[in-house]
Amino acid sequence: MEVAYIIETLIKIVVILLVFSALAGLGTYFERKILAFMQRRLGPMHVGPYGLLQVAADGIKLFTKEDIVPTNAVGPIFKIAPVITAATAFMAAAAIPFLPQFTLPFTDYVVHPIVADVNIGILYVLGVMAVGFYGPLLGSLASSNKFALISAARAASVFISYEVITGLSLLAPLMMVGSFSLIDFNNYQAGGIGDWIIWSQPVAFLLFWIAAFAETGRTPFHLVANDHEIIDGFGTEYSGMRWGLFFIGEYANMFFISFVIVLLFLGGFGDGSVLGAFAFLGKMAFFFFFFLWTRAAWPDIRPDQLMWLCWKVLMPIALINVVITGFVMMF
Amino acid sequence: MSLEEFENRNVSEGAYYKVDIADYPETGWDKAKQVFSRAIKGELFVGLGVVMREMLKFDIHTVKYPLEKLPIGPRYRAVHEMQRLWESGTERCIGCGLCEKICISDCIRMDTKIDENSRKQVTEYTINLGRCIFCGYCAEVCPELAIVHGGRYENTSEQRAHYTNYEDMLTPFDMALKGQVPEYPGFGAVTPHEDERVKSTPLAY
Numbered sequence: 107m108e109v110a111y112i113i114e115t116l117i118k119i120v121v122i123l124l125v126f127s128a129l130a131g132l133g134t135y136f137e138r139k140i141l142a143f144m145q146r147r148l149g150p151m152h153v154g155p156y157g158l159l160q161v162a163a164d165g166i167k168l169f170t171k172e173d174i175v176p177t178n179a180v181g182p183i184f185k186i187a188p189v190i191t192a193a194t195a196f197m198a199a200a201a202i203p204f205l206p207q208f209t210l211p212f213t214d215y216v217v218h219p220i221v222a223d224v225n226i227g228i229l230y231v232l233g234v235m236a237v238g239f240y241g242p243l244l245g246s247l248a249s250s251n252k253f254a255l256i257s258a259a260r261a262a263s264v265f266i267s268y269e270v271i272t273g274l275s276l277l278a279p280l281m282m283v284g285s286f287s288l289i290d291f292n293n294y295q296a297g298g299i300g301d302w303i304i305w306s307q308p309v310a311f312l313l314f315w316i317a318a319f320a321e322t323g324r325t326p327f328h329l330v331a332n333d334h335e336i337i338d339g340f341g342t343e344y345s346g347m348r349w350g351l352f353f354i355g356e357y358a359n360m361f362f363i364s365f366v367i368v369l370l371f372l373g374g375f376g377d378g379s380v381l382g383a384f385a386f387l388g389k390m391a392f393f394f395f396f397f398l399w400t401r402a403a404w405p406d407i408r409p410d411q412l413m414w415l416c417w418k419v420l421m422p423i424a425l426i427n428v429v430i431t432g433f434v435m436m437f
Numbered sequence: 438m439s440l441e442e443f444e445n446r447n448v449s450e451g452a453y454y455k456v457d458i459a460d461y462p463e464t465g466w467d468k469a470k471q472v473f474s475r476a477i478k479g480e481l482f483v484g485l486g487v488v489m490r491e492m493l494k495f496d497i498h499t500v501k502y503p504l505e506k507l508p509i510g511p512r513y514r515a516v517h518e519m520q521r522l523w524e525s526g527t528e529r530c531i532g533c534g535l536c537e538k539i540c541i542s543d544c545i546r547m548d549t550k551i552d553e554n555s556r557k558q559v560t561e562y563t564i565n566l567g568r569c570i571f572c573g574y575c576a577e578v579c580p581e582l583a584i585v586h587g588g589r590y591e592n593t594s595e596q597r598a599h600y601t602n603y604e605d606m607l608t609p610f611d612m613a614l615k616g617q618v619p620e621y622p623g624f625g626a627v628t629p630h631e632d633e634r635v636k637s638t639p640l641a642y
């Protein structure tokens with residue numbers, strides 16, 4: 107039993123790592139294609155059919171490029187920072203159920219597609235994702251570049267702003283469900299579309315969604331690495347695979363936060379049927395697509411505007427939401 | 438456009454108008470109101486709608502350049518071409534030297550001799566395309582419509598000498614023999630309806 111459990115967990119870890127590394131690569135392909143279509147371009151077309159192998163070409167390029175550590179950079183920190191981003195992104199995936207549980211065909215072995223159903227699941231996911239912000243922060247402070255330094259300051263300001271919203275907006279649904287486990291969240295909403303938390307907590311859903319844009323650093327809160335203002339921010343001095351790790355971390359994060367939004371507010375995989383599993387992936391795909399959609403349509407805002415928005419507008423709304431939820435639950 | 442309008446040199450008159458920009462909000466409450474009015478007016482969603490509409494219309498404007506090329510205007514002035522006569526296929530250039538004379542960047546060099554039929558024959562003819570500014574004077578001045586501007590705008594070479602090659606510019610002889618030298622419509626050719634526009638020269642001044 108114990109051995110089987112360890113083997114199963116190891117297999118799950120490897121599968122998640124492989125699938126989401128590949129998906130992160132494909133995510134860049136989807137992003138380029140969708141942005142191109144929205145801007146009436148074709149996007150990558152030359153490598154492979156419809157440019158599908160562009161990801162492989164990029165991978166080869168990133169792997170084989172020279173790894174440069176600038177003269178004045180703080181070597182060890184500079185080198186470890188991208189690893190923090192990528193590793194924390196994948197560590198966060200440990201508490202996310204990616205599919206409903208299913209029985210292996212021809213056996214009666216039940217597989218739970220979640221690495222560890224810890225009872226503080228959502229706290230763990232958000233906490234580890236927040237640790238991921240150390241990647242850009244340390245990387246930019248260590249790389250001795252003025253644009254990276256601005257990026258570090260922005261990373262800190264974005265970080266203290268959106269974390270408040272994520273936490274406070276989640277409080278209200280947490281009070282209703284009474285558990286931190288994402289599986290419990292899913293089971294709470296298993297009764298069908300009418301049971302989805304988005305209907306009882308629309309404000310919390312919107313706030314969490316807005317904060318997710320800051321969390322993943324996507325337009326309109328793409329401040330930390332805003333190309334047209336501060337080159338690539340924390341990534342300015344990075345090259346080759348280290349820069350690639352930042353990228354993988356960012357895109358994996360986008361997938362994971364999309365899973366989390368669906369699990370928290372949109373019913374997750376429902377009752378666990380095959381249909382529910384597909385609906386789960388479909389809903390996740392919509393949120394991933396929305397990240398790309400906004401990038402084509404919306405401008406970026408300034409860091410002070412983001413802080414103003416988070417602290418002075420969204421935080422009071424979140425607090426009022428918590429209070430109202432409390433009163434409704436009490437009476 | 439009336440004559441007065443046409444002769445009015447003061448172009449800014451009536452052409453500019455002030456854009457209606459509201460004052461910047463002063464207090465925090467005003468700022469919040471601005472944010473909400475902008476968010477609720479749905480400007481953000483208009484933006485989302487526009488890009489989604491363009492994606493669904495799928496009206497792609499990409500030209501995959503080395504594989505596809507946009508058509509180029511007939512009067513575009515790119516690398517010169519030397520034309521041949523229609524039927525005989527002999528070179529049109531009579532070695533008059535007008536193009537060499539008029540070239541403002543001095544990049545045409547030619548050498549001529551009298552051949553066995555007592556006609557002037559061009560022995561050397563080079564255009565240094567590294568200096569040419571593609572002004573079109575040479576094509577304009579040529580009395581024989583021999584030198585014209587073609588549409589070849591992609592020039593790459595490892596050798597500067599390749600940019601001067603007369604043989605490259607000359608219409609290939611076998612093409613001329615097969616009667617494949619079309620009347621040239623581009624820069625340097627006679628404009629259409631030239632016959633109707635020619636006026637008889639008055640004899641008395």
Ligand code: SF4
Binds near residue numbers: 540541544564572573
């Ligand atoms: S185009 Fe102008 S610069 Fe070029 S060869 Fe003719 S006359 Fe000279």
Ligand code: SF4
Binds near residue numbers: 530531534536582584
């Ligand atoms: S002007 Fe025409 S005919 Fe005279 S030398 Fe030049 S190309 Fe030949």
